[in-house]
Amino acid sequence: MPRGVRPRRPAGLGTSRRATLAVRDATRAASVHNSQPWRFVVAPGRVELHAAGGDRPRLIDPDDRWWLASLGAAAANLELGLRCRLRVPVTLAVDVSAAGSADPVLVATWSAARGIRPDTRPSTSDLRLHAAIPARRTARWPLYGPVGAAELDAVRAIVAAGPPAGVPEVRAHVAESATADLLALSAQVEDRLRDDPAYLAEVAGWAHRHDGRGIPGRAHGSADRSGRVPARDFSASPASPDGDRPRGDYEVQSTLIVLSTADDQPADRFAAGRALQRAALALTADGLGTGLAGQLVEDPDTRARARAAELLGIDGRTVQQVLRVGRPPADLVAGRSGRLPLRAVLRQAR
Secondary structure (H helix, E strand, C coil): CCCCCCCCCCCCCCCCHHHHHHHHHHHCCCCHHHCCCEEEEEECCEEEEEECCCCCCCCCCCCCHHHHHHHHHHHHHHHHHHHHHHCCCEEEEECCCCCCCCCCEEEEEEEECCCCCCCCCCCHHHHHHHHHHHHCCECCCCCECCCCHHHHHHHHHHHHCCCCCCCCEEECCCCHHHHHHHHHHHHHHHHHHHCCHHHHHHHHHHHCCCCCCCCCHHHCCCEECCCCCCCCCCCCECCECCCCCCEECCCCCCEEEEEEECCCCHHHHHHHHHHHHHHHHHHHHCCCEEEECCHHHHCCCCHHHHHHHHHHCCCCCEEEEEEEEEECCCCCCCCCCCCCCHHHHEEECC
């Protein structure tokens, strides 16, 4: 090669500022207790997502379900960032079989696709989802309805547009009777957890961090005065099991979206997290809020999950998450959880 001529890097991906901004998009994904269990490597021709071992909620997530879902959520944002910021086609390779080790382990790689025109314009749908990333929040407050059938159907379409392998099923039209029963199941599991001092200590630990992770007081939200709508209370502690969140009147009729998979392997949990994030972004783009009511999935003996599948008529499938959706109060000022600095989660490779 002649002197002074630099070797050409693979088109599209690399150590550019736009690739770094795509990683920043990924760090804004939802994660269990805002634990942010991810690390990223940006290298010529590829971007890597690594699962970070170590400190994360263990009591509510002994089998890494929420941890893997958190990684899937980050993958959803990263893919949107790469498409919309770099405008390059990418191919994705996922392998979560080694996830769970103490050290960071590679779980997904985005590589520049070969033989395709580099300047690939993102779809209108992708641009809309990408624009919603900064505004997405996990709602711990009332979410009012009704939510239109067209909006719910749009969420199903957005999730279905994901990778063909392992796309979760979205049940977006849940009957009122099933909705009440699903909320009751999650409330029962939440009540059992709140009787456990170890659970309360874990929650309190993630509510009082100062490293950019966890759920700070400004994001604790409120509690449903009736107790009908369960929402994890990050103001609770062993010394104060009932917490000190303000209490108010939640929606009379909740709207739920349920994500389920045919199997319950690590890849299914990762795919469920990816679908959850895309669903939340689609709803955010429509001006709707998304809260979690998935405590029933945390039932260690799986009976609540089995009952949920029965209520929905999807026996044999695994319920991965329950979302509560609706319009937030008009005067709501939503607090945002912190994020680790980008330098703590991103490594540039040459």
